[in-house]
Amino acid sequence: MNFDQARFSRDDEYEPLLSEKDSTTVEVDSDGVLPDDLTRDELTLPALSEPQLARHYTRLSQMNYSVELGPYPLGSCTMKYNPSFTEDVAADPNAGVHPDRSDRTIQGTLGLLHGLQEYLADIGGMDAVTLQPPAGAAGEFTGILVAKAYHESRDDDRSEIIIPSSAHGTNFASAAMAGYDVVELPSDDDGRVDMEALDAAISEETAALMLTNPNTLGLFERDIVDIAEMVHDAGGLLYYDGANLNALLGRARPGDMGFDIMHYNVHKTFATPHGGGGPGAGPVGVVEELAEFLPSPMVRETAAGYEQYEPESSIGKVHGFAGNWLVLVKAYAYIARLGDAGLADASAKAVLNANYLASQIDLEVPYGPFHHEFAATSGDRDAADVAKRMLDYGVHPPTTKWPELVSQAMLTEPTEVEDKASLDDLAHAFNAAYADSDEALETAPTKTSARRIDQVSAARNPRLSWQALGDGE
Amino acid sequence: MTAGNGRRVGSPYAPHTDADEEAMLDAVGVDSAEDLFDIPGEVRFDGEFGVDSADEQELRNAMADLFSRNEELTEFLGRGHHAHYVPALVDDLSRRSEFLTSYTQYQPEIAQGFLQVLFEYQSMLVELTGLPVANCSMYDAATALAEAALLANRLRRGASGHRVLVPEHLHEGRLGVLENYLDGAEMEIGEYPMDDGAVDVETLADLVDDETVMVYAETPTVRGVIEERLADISDLAHDNDALFCLGSDLVALALLEEPASVGADVVVGEAGALGLGTAYGMGLGIFATREEYLRQVPGRLVGVSEDSADMRAFTLTLQTREQHIRKERATSNICTNQAWVALRTAMHMAWLGPDRLVDLATQAVTDARDLAARLDELSGVKAPLYDRHHFREFVVRTDQPAPAITNDLAGRGFAVHALDDHHLQVCITDANADAADGLVAAFEEVI
Secondary structure, X not given: OXXXXXXXXXXXXXXXXXXXXXXXXXXXXXOOOOOHHHEOOEEEEOOOOXXXXXXXXXXXXXXXXXXXXXXXXXXXXXXXXXXXXXXXXXXXHHHOOOOOOOHHHEHHHHHHHHHHHHHXXXXXXXXXXXOOOOOHHHHHHHHHHHHHHHHHHOOOOOOEEEEEOOOOHHHHHHHHHOOOEEEEEOEOOOOOEOHHHHHHHOOOOEEEEEEEOOOOOOEOOOOHXXXXXXXXXXXXXXXXXXXXXXXXXXXEOHHHHOOOEEEXXXXXXXXXXXOOOOOOOOOEEEOHHHHHHOOOOEEEEEOOEEEEEOOOOOOOOOOOOOOOHHHHHHHHHHHHHHHHHHHHHHHHHHHHHHHHHXXXXXXXXXXXXXXXXXXXXXXXXXXXXXXXXXXXXXXXXXXXXXXXXXXXXXXXXXXXXOOHHHHHHHHHHHHHHHHOOHHHHHXXXXXXOOOOEOHHHHHHOOOXXXXXXXOOO | OOOOOOOOOOOOOOOOOHHHHHHHHHHHOOOOHHHHOOOOHHHEOOOOOOOOOOOHHHHXXXXXXXXXXXXXXXXXXXXXOOOOOOOHHHHHHHOOHHHHOOOOOOOHHHOHHHHHHHHHHHHHHHHHHOOOEEOOOEOOHXXXXXXXXXXXXXXXXXXXXXXXXXXOOOOHHHHHHHHHHHHOOOOEEEEEOEEXXXXXXXXXXXXXXXXXXXXXXXXXXXXXXXXXXHHHHHHHHHHOOOEEEEEEEHHHHOOEXXXXXXXXXXXXXXXXXXXXXXXXXXOOEEEEEOHHHHHHOOOOOEEEEEEOOOOEEEXXXXXXXXXXXXXXXXXXXXXXXXHHHHHHHHHHXXXXXXXXXXXXXXXXXXXXXXXXXXXXXXXXXXXXXXXXXXXXXXXXEEOOOHHHHHHHHHHOOEEOEEEEOOEEEEEOOOOOHHHHHHHHHHHHHHO
């Protein structure tokens, strides 16, 4: 497959900035509206017509890769196809209501939220689910606050959260934000939780162990039942990071494995679009014993209809209102469209795709058996350079140099939406880039809108707005 | 199993043909995809979720039916979640799949388009706030406020205390989020009183001390009051080596005093009022600050660099602040953010341009004033309650019970919020202004 990304350029710039197309200063005349000293004097912004803006943004869109253009196998990101109809459903004018509306007048909205709470509880094997956290990391933070509230309710003061070294960076940051010390757990030779190290790490200070399963190498933590027992025996809770749930749909549930708290990344597993970095949603499920601590409000069904309520010992709020509503609507629609059979098939195909792709690439995959993702190594070649070269073959490269357990890691998650031909294109990109000359790797990419970008100078001399570019730019 | 829309078995979005699946299984060396699952029998799930698959058309109909259970009321609601008319261009272009279905820009060479939009968004915030650093987004105003408090606390590690002072009139969602974010840092929240709907600056002066790391004020307040003594509040904070954090929103910033000119160190607030419309509280948090706090900023930043062809290019930058590099020492745990909402907001601002943006903000003052005056003419009604300038919304005192009034108004097709037994809050924007006559008439009937 040949690929050339669109590139609009002139002189030493690609598409000009809005501010370079127009910069208009208007004087703010507040006469008769507000006293002069309460208003600003002037405002400078681009004043452009709609046709100019349409062209600006359309050109920029063409200088942006997306999952509708080709494979996007970023490990632990689950870049699957986002069904078009879910956008239309979320845009239903009846679906856009204000959070101050009374329950009685928004039964449709509350019905959807209640339905999604139930879907997610069933899928995760949990007893209660809050939809409020607006992202995966916010879900982690919420879950850890629930754990903290639980321990505090028992007058049990605990100070530590145990996290495997291969976990997502957000786990560490979320635990720290909740005020816990982080105890980092090494992996064993098989790439899984080191049971001896875990035994040594667990103590009466352990508030929770945060685990991703399958882990970030795609490996199922086979000792999960023992792990749960060890953590529970010490009075701790077990937290499930849902980033890799796409591997398990219909085959295993965190609740059945002994997890007490979990978050779901609906922008991963349930196909809501990533939108260039968000919005997502990170609902949190808990077992019965923890339900009273969930954020407020929750939605329940009564004889009179759906109503919002505050759980008895609620931790309070983790979002100003009820989270990322539009994202939740899309997730609901996706789950309802696929049903049991579709969800189970999605996981089967996601795991098959990862295994097939791995069988077709020349790079070594040191750990297995893996599920929906695998960590290949580019060996003595720089993984970041190989990734840049892959761009020239018209695919998005995997996550690089992470997890650190694998040197020069290329963490790859093709998801279920790629067919065999697309996986063969991906494999070709891997193999061709891996075999290319040093020069080809170092000068890559050459087919993308921009060539290799100097990240170091961007950080050394931060220019973060068009105002900072000055006239000399 | 055959692929295609309407298929009842399997995911309609997994495109494998039988022949392909066969060939792939052969290549892997297993008989079935089930053989690839390395899950111990004791934790295998053999049950069902009980969700039937649905075809697209029937599901769309079912969801339209579900949403039709929401009563069609014209909303005069605000309190931190505001809607303005969103132009078609925003829906149309933001839904281009190149934007909508892309990931965070970890490979900037292939993501210049989105990076440039985010850079332009940051730049518009810089213009509106007068502060030189703005990030690409926080989840909402509440989490942005909480992150500002954490930033203030990191900057003031040497302070003798860890207190944040917030106004008596603060949205309960913002206060709740702030409490949760500050708990882990062992910070505390102090509340200062309002006087006739605005900050009681004299009492605040008694409360600010060297244990204070941040003073937070809003304009407009959650009750729609335009704060008149921002510079005094800022001075109080700075005299005590505390940061001054100002909460506002993008439309208000186009008209009101520039935050930098009144001494704001951090500006937070809600931006979803432009670009998003009414979305059950979903929003976009703005976060802008001074250059000297750059390395303490939470969230993503887009910067300018050059590529190997010596062309100007955009990239995420200063990522060593972030969780994927710094882990538990990161400035925040935020990863997934509101990038696509920021894109929509930037498009909406660009569509308005400076003239119409200022007009929209001006209208928010005059429409609120006019509507309050009309309600004030009704017997048993005082509007606005506070003798202040207002932005978009205002409090109404009613002799009759407020909850009963909102109930009766709902019966006439209008949603208005009851603050307590004798106070309502009414919000007017270009999205509902054409229904103002109807609201006034309905009001007259129900009181």
